[in-house]
Amino acid sequence: MAAPQVHHLFHHPIADHSFSADRNTLAVARDNLVELYSTNAGKFALQDELRGHDKLVTGVDIAPNSGKVVTCSQDRNAYVWERSGDSWRPTLVLLRINRAATCVRWSPSETKFAVGSGARIAAVCYFEEENDWWVSKHLKKPLRSTVTSVAWHPNSVLLALGSADGHARVLSAFIKGVDERPQPSVWGERLPFNTVSGEFLNQTAGWVKSVAFSPSGDALAFASHDSTITVAYPAGEGQPPRAILNITTQVLPFADLLWISEGEIVCAGYDCEPFRFRGSAEGWALVGSLDLSAQGDHSNQREESALNMFRQMDLKGKSKDDTQLKTIHQNSISTLRDYSGSPDNVRQISTSGVDGRVVIWNL
Numbered sequence: 001m002a003a004p005q006v007h008h009l010f011h012h013p014i015a016d017h018s019f020s021a022d023r024n025t026l027a028v029a030r031d032n033l034v035e036l037y038s039t040n041a042g043k044f045a046l047q048d049e050l051r052g053h054d055k056l057v058t059g060v061d062i063a064p065n066s067g068k069v070v071t072c073s074q075d076r077n078a079y080v081w082e083r084s085g086d087s088w089r090p091t092l093v094l095l096r097i098n099r100a101a102t103c104v105r106w107s108p109s110e111t112k113f114a115v116g117s118g119a120r121i122a123a124v125c126y127f128e129e130e131n132d133w134w135v136s137k138h139l140k141k142p143l144r145s146t147v148t149s150v151a152w153h154p155n156s157v158l159l160a161l162g163s164a165d166g167h168a169r170v171l172s173a174f175i176k177g178v179d180e181r182p183q184p185s186v187w188g189e190r191l192p193f194n195t196v197s198g199e200f201l202n203q204t205a206g207w208v209k210s211v212a213f214s215p216s217g218d219a220l221a222f223a224s225h226d227s228t229i230t231v232a233y234p235a236g237e238g239q240p241p242r243a244i245l246n247i248t249t250q251v252l253p254f255a256d257l258l259w260i261s262e263g264e265i266v267c268a269g270y271d272c273e274p275f276r277f278r279g280s281a282e283g284w285a286l287v288g289s290l291d292l293s294a295q296g297d298h299s300n301q302r303e304e305s306a307l308n309m310f311r312q313m314d315l316k317g318k319s320k321d322d323t324q325l326k327t328i329h330q331n332s333i334s335t336l337r338d339y340s341g342s343p344d345n346v347r348q349i350s351t352s353g354v355d356g357r358v359v360i361w362n363l
Helices: 299-316
Strands: 005-008 017-019 025-030 033-040 043-051 057-062 069-073 078-084 087-092 101-106 112-117 122-128 133-139 147-152 158-163 167-172 196-201 208-213 220-224 228-233 243-248 254-261 264-269 275-280 283-289 333-342 345-353 357-362
Touching: 017 057, 017 333, 017 345, 025 043, 025 057, 033 057, 043 087, 069 101, 087 133, 101 147, 112 147, 122 158, 158 208, 158 220, 167 208, 167 220, 196 220, 196 228, 208 264, 220 254, 220 264, 228 264, 243 275, 243 283, 264 333
Parallel strands: 057 101, 147 208, 208 254, 254 333
Antiparallel strands: 005 357, 017 025, 025 033, 033 043, 057 069, 069 078, 078 087, 101 112, 112 122, 122 133, 147 158, 158 167, 167 196, 208 220, 220 228, 228 243, 254 264, 254 345, 264 275, 275 283, 333 345, 345 357
């Protein structure tokens, strides 16, 4: 396996990142702005800055086909940025939320996007030609807490939502006049706006940190704050799920997850390294870490090394000032993105984290 590409952009946390379709532009959310980097010979160079938010930017996403950039922030606003000559022109989105926006993602059709919020609301936003602005419709029930993550089904109608009430839900975000009627699936046939197609509870009611549909859209995975991931396989409208599998791990909680094929998932979070899972409706298991430099640094070995460190400190009468982690990321990972390949056969992924690094991993 080729070594990962490590890009240390700055010494500030990266809340979210997104690459353009040609991978020549990287957008990273830093503080209250979004920085755009151009790539040249494997190096990132700061090209532009998107300024308009007053508070921390919590989400950024680049539409693969149109190249439009959508951002959201704790200032309760979202903007859609379009290229205009040598600059970027923002268009305000009428979110109508009274709490911070937490995440944002374009639908595969790129005709709309979804914004999660702390107001127990997910805003589904679409462009209104008559007034030349972006408006939103709210998904409210049965949400009972902050929406921490959103993910689109391949049909651009179903939307998965993870929230701090321990639930992962699949709701219909069908917009009349914008969407075409979706084909019947295991999630249902008739899908008017705000139809609940699936609702799954984490075993310990821990916060759901990330949700994602499988490449086919026939399975849903979500990561929770109790260091577990759950994979649900629905059986059809009105039917109990075919399987709900809960995978318990001994690592720190995951902050994000990504399907790299129909039978593989990569998760990453507070352990500062990405982990690979493999399985099917019959069962899932943790395969190992993508970070080869960190292998063998878990559980008992980790405890033993800590014991030896304190023993040496006691013998030598001095403390050991060593803050360098054995992992490539030096702090928790916040976002996972696919970098190359197809949805059902991802060959490379990218990660960003609190250490200000963007790392491209080979699978």
